[in-house]
Amino acid sequence: MTDTALLRVFVVDDHALVRSGIRAELGDAVDVVGEADEVAAAVELILERTPDVVLLDVHMPGGGGRAVLDQVLRTAPAVAFLALSMSDAAEDVIDVIRAGARGYVTKHISGPDLVDAIRRIAEGDAVFSPRLAGFVLDAFADGARASVPAPTFDPEFDQLTPRERQVLRLIARGYAYKEIARELGISAKTVESHVSAVLRKLQLTNRYQLTNWAAERRML
Amino acid sequence: MLAGPAAPPPPRRRPLRPFRRSADESILGGVCAGLAARLAVGTTAVRVVTVVSVFLGGVGILAYVAMWVLVPVADEPESIASRVLTDRRELQIVLALSSALLAVLLVTRSLGVSDLGVPTLTLLTGAVGTLVVWRGASPAETARLRERLNAAPGLAGAPSGWRRTASRTGMGIVLIVVGVGELSRTGSFSGAALGVLVGTVLFVGGFLVLFAPWWVRTLRDLSTERRERVRAQERADMAAHVHDSVLQTLSLIQKAAGDPREVVRLARREERELRHWLFDPGRLGRHGERPETLVDAVSALEREVEDSYGVGVELIAVGDCPMDDGVAALVGACREATVNAAKWSGCAEVAVFVEVEPGTVSAYVRDLGVGFEPASVPDDRQGIACSIVERMERAGGRVAVQSSPGSGTEVELVLPRSSSAR
Numbered sequence: 007m008t009d010t011a012l013l014r015v016f017v018v019d020d021h022a023l024v025r026s027g028i029r030a031e032l033g034d035a036v037d038v039v040g041e042a043d044e045v046a047a048a049v050e051l052i053l054e055r056t057p058d059v060v061l062l063d064v065h066m067p068g069g070g071g072r073a074v075l076d077q078v079l080r081t082a083p084a085v086a087f088l089a090l091s092m093s094d095a096a097e098d099v100i101d102v103i104r105a106g107a108r109g110y111v112t113k114h115i116s117g118p119d120l121v122d123a124i125r126r127i128a129e130g131d132a133v134f135s136p137r138l139a140g141f142v143l144d145a146f147a148d149g150a151r152a153s154v155p156a157p158t159f160d161p162e163f164d165q166l167t168p169r170e171r172q173v174l175r176l177i178a179r180g181y182a183y184k185e186i187a188r189e190l191g192i193s194a195k196t197v198e199s200h201v202s203a204v205l206r207k208l209q210l211t212n213r214y215q216l217t218n219w220a221a222e223r224r225m226l
Numbered sequence: 227m228l229a230g231p232a233a234p235p236p237p238r239r240r241p242l243r244p245f246r247r248s249a250d251e252s253i254l255g256g257v258c259a260g261l262a263a264r265l266a267v268g269t270t271a272v273r274v275v276t277v278v279s280v281f282l283g284g285v286g287i288l289a290y291v292a293m294w295v296l297v298p299v300a301d302e303p304e305s306i307a308s309r310v311l312t313d314r315r316e317l318q319i320v321l322a323l324s325s326a327l328l329a330v331l332l333v334t335r336s337l338g339v340s341d342l343g344v345p346t347l348t349l350l351t352g353a354v355g356t357l358v359v360w361r362g363a364s365p366a367e368t369a370r371l372r373e374r375l376n377a378a379p380g381l382a383g384a385p386s387g388w389r390r391t392a393s394r395t396g397m398g399i400v401l402i403v404v405g406v407g408e409l410s411r412t413g414s415f416s417g418a419a420l421g422v423l424v425g426t427v428l429f430v431g432g433f434l435v436l437f438a439p440w441w442v443r444t445l446r447d448l449s450t451e452r453r454e455r456v457r458a459q460e461r462a463d464m465a466a467h468v469h470d471s472v473l474q475t476l477s478l479i480q481k482a483a484g485d486p487r488e489v490v491r492l493a494r495r496e497e498r499e500l501r502h503w504l505f506d507p508g509r510l511g512r513h514g515e516r517p518e519t520l521v522d523a524v525s526a527l528e529r530e531v532e533d534s535y536g537v538g539v540e541l542i543a544v545g546d547c548p549m550d551d552g553v554a555a556l557v558g559a560c561r562e563a564t565v566n567a568a569k570w571s572g573c574a575e576v577a578v579f580v581e582v583e584p585g586t587v588s589a590y591v592r593d594l595g596v597g598f599e600p601a602s603v604p605d606d607r608q609g610i611a612c613s614i615v616e617r618m619e620r621a622g623g624r625v626a627v628q629s630s631p632g633s634g635t636e637v638e639l640v641l642p643r644s645s646s647a648r
Contacts, residue, residue, distance in 0.1 A: 180577030
């Protein structure tokens with residue numbers, strides 16, 4: 007996709023101030039086709055207007071972003087979601103990712119970075135903010151690090167490869183994908199495929215820790 | 227110059243104060259002390275008379291309760307009775323419980339356990355009066371009464387739990403024994419008593435059908451009321467917090483509107499505090515204390531640098547470990563590096579990443595600012611770099627600095643951890 011102006015974006019947030027802020031940040035770079043401030047209206051309008059990307063607030067009354075994801079993806083699995091939140095609570099963030107969001111960024115993100123993230127999401131890539139990368143590293147920590155080694159059901163989904171771990175670590179350190187590619191001597195496309203692989207693992211794993219780790223942050 | 231007003235004539239006798247219950251000298255309702263003040267006699271004398279009159283067919287009890295309910299406390303405008311009468315809900319509760327009391331009395335009478343003599347009626351009136359006091363007393367008086375009752379010997383004043391339990395159990399057993407003794411003395415369940423029994427059952431059933439729904443609703447209202455009180459308390463806590471932090475910060479921001487740096491600094495601090503309060507309340511309490519873990523220490527560092535230099539610190543932590551000398555050195559070096567980035571990079575955001583792995587603890591401090599040529603560092607900054615490097619090397623770790631003009635700086639701090647420290 008070369009013309010980003012064609013990207014159709016939908017904004018879901020229960021605060022009017024935030025919605026207008028996002029609109030202002032996005033400017034003319036994308037086409038904001040609608041916005042909603044609660045779950046039911048969001049589901050209805052998203053299904054009606056089929057945007058390329060939905061910017062989704064994690065915390066909302068009436069079930070939160072999670073409810074929107076569940077209801078939309080059931081009938082329209084092609085809609086791509088980018089979670090946008092102030093929240094730092096790891097379990098909330100991991101929850102929307104596992105429910106199907108393709109990325110998570112904080113509301114601090116600058117306008118150009120947000121447009122870039124939307125473009126990547128629309129192209130089918132995943133977008134990890136440093137914070138999300140930190141959460142995922144924490145969630146997929148080696149069994150040796152945990153006080154009780156996590157039972158591994160499926161090594162394909164329950165563990166990160168060393169390369170994926172490297173990529174996540176660089177994201178957590180604040181590197182952009184391009185800088186990661188340069189640092190590791192691989193192409194930016196490869197970096198993106200690693201991140202997408204991590205996203206898939208995150209959504210498919212039934213790793214015991216994912217549901218529990220947030221409650222018992224481990225100590226060495 | 228006008229002549230001063232004539233001096234008022236000296237009071238011939240102390241004017242009688244209006245009859246008010248006393249709050250300070252009270253034992254129960256402060257009736258005796260109030261009466262004593264009103265009549266200008268000794269409080270003890272009034273108390274003795276009251277206690278004696280209790281044995282004159284219970285007159286003392288009736289009079290005491292009546293005055294308790296009808297006479298307001300010295301500094302309160304309303305009496306308990308008027309408070310209950312004006313509040314429909316309280317009135318309903320009092321009526322419901324009084325009718326239940328009356329029902330119990332009638333049942334015991336029909337069983338032949340008690341008769342409706344003067345003492346019983348006195349007791350009943352006294353109990354209803356106490357009920358009115360319980361529902362209608364002002365919060366101040368309720369608190370006072372609770373304190374008195376808790377201080378009463380044998381009730382709840384005992385320091386340890388078991389003694390309180392023991393005294394309660396003891397009292398319960400005494401009451402049961404007396405009750406059973408009374409029953410076996412007066413009640414005769416043989417032969418003719420059957421008719422009485424059936425009548426009683428019908429009577430009790432009728433009473434239940436008539437009044438039970440009302441009683442149940444009243445009880446439910448009571449528990450709803452308690453829940454509402456708890457919720458109101460929570461709301462008050464929340465409001466207090468919002469006031470202390472958010473509103474204060476907003477007013478500070480308005481005052482500092484001309485200084486963007488200060489505005490950003492204030493907004494950052496408030497965001498951080500609110501975030502801690504919402505998502506990590508356990509950690510909040512540990513602010514200001516000596517940090518016990520790596521994450522506590524770097525969180526403190528984040529706070530410090532954000533507050534002192536007005537830059538944002540994006541802290542990402544993976545894993546955690548308790549503090550020891552090595553970790554303290556790492557945190558110290560990390561602070562130096564973060565402060566450097568905040569002071570010199572010209573960048574509004576510094577990324578700090580710390581990770582604990584089985585064999586190592588590492589920290590990365592990165593900015594996207596002006597950067598520098600590591601080979602041509604001015605002396606004073608060389609000194610700072612030395613303090614980072616030396617500190618890490620003393621602790622057995624290592625430091626790597628990556629920087630070039632225009633593309634930012636990253637300081638890497640790695641500290642091996644001995645397995646014995648785990």
